Amino acid sequence: MDGSVELQIIVEGWRFIYHSYCVANQFQLLEMLASRRENIEIFHRDMPYIDRAWETKISLFDRPNETLLRSIPSPGVNQSADVTLRMYCPWDFSVSSSAQTWVFAATEWGVITRNVLDAMGVRSIAQTPVNSQVKIITPSAWSKAGLIRSGVEADRIAVVPLGVDPQIYYPAQGDRRQSLRDNFGWSNYFIFLNIGGQTDRKGIRPLLKAFAAVVDKYPHARLVLKGSELLYPSRDEIAEACRVVLDDAERARVLPRLIYTGTQLSFAEIAELYQAADVYVSPYLAEGFNLPVLEAAACGLLVICTEGGPTDDFTRSDFALRIESKFTAVVVDGETLFMLAPEWEHLTDLMLGAIEQPGIAAKARVAGPGFVAEHFSWRCGVDRLFEVIGGDKQGEDQSIFEPIIL
Structure with a gap:
């Protein structure tokens, strides 16, 4: 690499708590910051937790990774980038100022539930701009099927699985x-x-x-x-x-x-x-x-x-x-x-x-x-994420993570 920036990403999300969206966001960020991805420039905008009581005083990571996460610069108020990636709830499907806008969204109950819709202030997902310019990443075929069942167009969704850090999760001998x-x-x-x-x-x-x-x-x-x-x-x-x-x-x-x-x-x-x-x-x-x-x-x-x-x-x-x-x-x-x-x-x-x-x-x-x-390391997951936001989401999504609509 010549050190030139090829991709700018603004991530809007949660950090420093043990919520599933937050866990995914933090490990993705750390993998993006890995030395082999020097052509990626990342900014992070912290979004408010749904409940302020979620705030924790413990460090989830060791000191080097904690420091690395906290060192990510914040974007300017009107700053744009190649991609804005949203990793928080309630989901926001409005178009950002970046060239692409992606929203991380997962469904558990086979549909988008009323609680989720209420949090977004709508009665149906059709009342949001979900099927316009914004696209969704979701972690599984089951979750994708739930989004489709709720009215999201299939070609707006890409499956990007979560992962593990093998430096943390490995067998003890x-x-x-x-x-x-x-x-x-x-x-x-x-x-x-x-x-x-x-x-x-x-x-x-x-x-x-x-x-x-x-x-x-x-x-x-x-x-x-x-x-x-x-x-x-x-x-x-x-x-x-x-x-x-x-x-x-x-x-x-x-x-x-x-x-x-x-x-x-x-x-x-x-x-x-x-x-x-x-x-x-x-x-x-x-x-x-x-x-x-x-x-x-x-x-x-x-x-x-x-x-x-x-x-x-x-x-x-x-x-x-x-x-x-x-x-x-x-x-x-x-x-x-x-x-x-x-x-x-x-x-x-x-x-x-x-x-x-x-x-x-x-x-x-x-x-x-x-x-x-x-x-299924985080390296594999972030590689897949970059394929998706780079426009190459056909193929792997179809062959490995093809959803079954029940």
Whole structure:
């Protein structure tokens, strides 16, 4: 490279919190800033959080990356560029002053929900300029299908998957893994792990029901749930799920074997949870991508996740077991949503099999990290992003991430 700037990008978004849009934005920014991309000039405009209570005092990254993120210059008030990329909610589909305007948008429930539309101040996505000059990047075929089902024209959307940083998410070897398990107090247990908001759509109810059956046979099993009290009332969601789906005998088995933390952790600390666990379990009902499944695979964990959703894009049989599910339309407060209903009995069988057949996890420990590093690093994701904003979005989007409209 000769050092000349070939592409100017203004990113408008969130930083420094553990929200999915923010996580994607920060890692994309760091990859764009990598030395091999010296012909890219980046500006960042911080957008207000939906809730000021989201502000956190901890550093999510190590000091060099934190410093790098904070060093990105802000654009001028009326500054234009080759591309403006918006990475925040509510979505803004108005045309920017840049040559191209792209909006990151993900749908979980198979459609754009009423809550999202209300936040934008419209009753329908058709009341926005979404099908004019602005285009959308979305992280999965499932999410793309939801946008199309809601009225977004297919040629306005490009699938750009999320990724992982292999310098953070990788398997811990030998003594290091044992040391982590000792520090967490997990040495004598078989650890099932789940990380996320612990809301109904994340699958907390089928997970608890299946775990109750697992510990009836294997009382040394433990379920570790990492929530985020900053963003969601995860502890309350778990308590409510226990009351709803478990009977008295099941609660008596589950509660002493349930380990919960809602503490804010850095990305490196989150990686240690993956590195120390035995299996990652995600019986989700509705997701736009489900990044923790990808992070877990990168750390060498066998993953058990719902079949038919966005994780189909980036999981393979040599490191992932898919839970049988049924695509279901549900009406909630007069609104039709679409979800995947995972079969908790099949989930139970898969969790039992993970304990009884250790060779499955041993195979995943090798296959998962290699696959993710090759195909779903943040470098791969940002390469794809640059293909898209450079006008080359046909081909890969069609062959690998072709959506199924249900």
